[in-house]
Amino acid sequence: MTRETTRFVYVTYILSTPEKVFEAITKPDVARRYWGHENISDWKVGSKWEHIRANDERSVELVGKVIEVSPPTRLVISWANASQADDPASHSRVAFEIVEYEEMVRLTVTHDDLIAGSGMANGVSNGWPTILSSLKSLLETGKGLDVFAKPKAA
Template sequence: MTGNQPAATTQVFRVYIKASPEQVWEAITKPEWTDRYGYGGLTDYDLTPGAPYATRPSRAMVEGAAAQGMPVPDVIIDGEVVEADPPRRLVLTWRMLMDPGLKAEGFTRLSYDLVEKDGSTRLTVTHELTGAPQLAELVSGRLDDEAMGGGGGWSWVLSDLKSLLETGKTLAQ
């Protein structure tokens, strides 16, 4: 992807983490973990198919946004559990609520697939983004060097998760 080409409508990210699938699963599904890496936020799951879930901003996220004059909603990501097979597969609908334009794009589909591989876990994240071009651009990581900052998308989130599980520290620490 170069120039003005749009971000792909299905994006696949893979990382190998020196941790068990159970440890990676906990880090993905438990709020005491979800707030420690990536962009943070406290995600609460009822892993029953059809159950809603929500990610709430952490105190640090709310305070940081307020310092920049940007309000943060009470829920920043929401969706529904489509499939849960701990610690192997989690499929969700996923909607970003922090920006009216992203919210208007509606729900996308997000899958986490975990496979034990030689004492490590191969984690594959597949984000199906059809009909969500702004979100596709954001999660692709292509906005990482933009003046307003867009972050490194899923690549950065997964790198941060890997660092935390392997070293006990995030990339920023």
């Protein structure tokens, strides 16, 4: 039986350089400022990466492997909840494509091989727009968004 998969694609344009965008994704101290998490790895093909909550608990929430890296234009990683790290079938894939456009870059994030209807698929469709909007805000204004904010009650 073949599992049904889905993908999520998000494209944004950022007044920045490819180097700064790539650094924002891969440098823990920068990621903390717009994501509330740190992405920890040596960013070499085959190396593990961990997504660690930047709070007192420092919990590892996501894990994966570096699949492809070509700074500052492309990064591809596998992606899974830390609790499912040993189950390859639960891993999805995230590709970051960074293309220079004069004074800005186009950042395309493609998160694919998601199990259709899964909690992960639902989570990333809500999470990526917030995270990438915060990344854009940080690089353009120096301040990220509150990615943990909740909608105001009506």
